[in-house]
Amino acid sequence: MTDTFEPKFDAGGLLTAVVVDARDNAVRMVGHMDREALDRTRETGLAHFHSRSRGKLWLKGETSGNMLDVVEILVDCDQDALVLRCIPRGPTCHTGADSCFFRRLEDDALVALED
Amino acid sequence: MTDTFEPKFDAGGLLTAVVVDARDNAVRMVGHMDREALDRTRETGLAHFHSRSRGKLWLKGETSGNMLDVVEILVDCDQDALVLRCIPRGPTCHTGADSCFFRRLEDDALVALED
Numbered sequence: 001m002t003d004t005f006e007p008k009f010d011a012g013g014l015l016t017a018v019v020v021d022a023r024d025n026a027v028r029m030v031g032h033m034d035r036e037a038l039d040r041t042r043e044t045g046l047a048h049f050h051s052r053s054r055g056k057l058w059l060k061g062e063t064s065g066n067m068l069d070v071v072e073i074l075v076d077c078d079q080d081a082l083v084l085r086c087i088p089r090g091p092t093c094h095t096g097a098d099s100c101f102f103r104r105l106e107d108d109a110l111v112a113l114e115d
Numbered sequence: 116m117t118d119t120f121e122p123k124f125d126a127g128g129l130l131t132a133v134v135v136d137a138r139d140n141a142v143r144m145v146g147h148m149d150r151e152a153l154d155r156t157r158e159t160g161l162a163h164f165h166s167r168s169r170g171k172l173w174l175k176g177e178t179s180g181n182m183l184d185v186v187e188i189l190v191d192c193d194q195d196a197l198v199l200r201c202i203p204r205g206p207t208c209h210t211g212a213d214s215c216f217f218r219r220l221e222d223d224a225l226v227a228l229e230d
Contacts, residue, residue, distance in 0.1 A: 003218070003225040010167075016145050018133050025140035027189075030131050030196040052125075074142075075225055076215040077208050081145040083216050093192050101189040101198050103118070110118040110190055 007038065008080040014050060015082055019092065021099075022071045022085040028092040029100040031060070033082070045070050047084055066090035122153065123195040129165060130197055134207065136214075137186045137200040143207040144215040146175070148197070160185050162199055181205035 007015055014032040021028055031049035033041070036057055040048040047068035051058040061067030067089050074083040093100040103110040122130055129147040136143055146164035148156070151172055155163040162183035166173040176182030182204050189198040208215040218225040 005220055005223045005225055016131055018142055018145060020140075020142060025135075025142075027133055027135060027140075027142070027198050030133060030191065073220040074216040074228070075218050075220055076145065077210055077212070077217070078215075081215075083142050095192055097192070100191040100193075100196075102192070103190050105120055105188040105190055108120045110120055113189070 005075065006079055007035075007075075007082075008078060009035065010080065014052075015080055017047075017049065017082045017084055019047060019068060019084045019086055022087055026099055027101055028068075028086070028088060028098070029060075041070060041084070042073075047086060060092075061089065064090065064094075066092060068092070120190065121194055122150075122190075122197075123193060124150065125195065129167075130195055132162075132164065132197045132199055134162060134183060134199045134201055137202055141214055142216055143183075143201070143203060143213070144175075153197075156185060156199070157188075162201060175207075176204065179205065179209075181207065183207070 009015055013034045017031045017033045019028040032052060034050040037048040037050045047060045047070055049058045068086040070084050070086050072085040091098050103112055124130055128149045132146045132148045134143040149165040152163040152165045162175045162185055164173045183201040185199050185201050187200040206213050218227055
């Protein structure tokens, strides 16, 4: 079955985008995309987001060089969330960790994951 | 380094929660959690969300029985997104697919993934 891509942006004009490392499926980050970020991502093959804090288009890795090359985009059943399967050029988190999800919850503490 | 868990709910009072299958790391669904859904998830070990369409607490699998047993919760750098590592009791998508992300984007078409 083939359906047409008709992304359902939320009231703020955004989709949720989950970045996973195409090599091991690990979740690297969660971002948000407006139409512009989605279009730029598809045109360039590099993951772009809409920065909610800065209110503008954001090429991930523009400053650090740690861009995300998009291999494949998966779309969920109701078309309001995407999974971007990417090959990361370096660490994804601004802390220098490979993934923004580098801690697990234990009671009310955040404990660093062991590699 | 240990930090304190201080979830940063957005303007709508929500966190983004990415459900991954703890067995193979596959992303199963993306949901949203308010404080109530987060607390209930942690109390019960079963993934709960806040349904944006129905505006209320939602125990995933309440109707279908396909609940998600939460093995571990990962927290991102800025504490506004979670990864729930789960053992699913059955398919996660309401369509009957294991994952809500059962299609990939190809030009402007959605093409079913091959298993």
